[in-house]
Amino acid sequence: MADGDGSADGADDSGPHVRSLLGAYALEALGPEEDRWVADHLAGCDRCGAAYREVADTRSLLALLDEDDLR
Template sequence: MADGEGADDGADDSGPHVRSLLGVYVLDALPPEEERRVADHLAGCDGCGAAYREVADTPSLLGLLDEDDLR
């Protein structure tokens, strides 16, 4: 188990955790229904909310790269 994750990390009162979807969520690439599910979960789950804050700036940072950076 990673730091900050409990043995029951698969679900809580708001349903399954959404950490595996956060990359797609921050890139705004989820279908609308799934995006709502993730947003609703983030509103009530401190652990997933913290994980989201760690990756939330990724799209902005990717925008700073140019083609030469990707080689």
């Protein structure tokens, strides 16, 4: 299991942060174990929760693009 961004996020009493997994989490691309781990962490970590809210709209924003926009 990933342990976040290491020194960029560090760890506190709640354990390692999950910033490196937030994009995959927002796109529902994690396996069940990592998905549960991230969800549990977000429930108790304001710092990671704030970072998640910044990327949470990724899926809907990507849906606005068409193939020509990706070139």
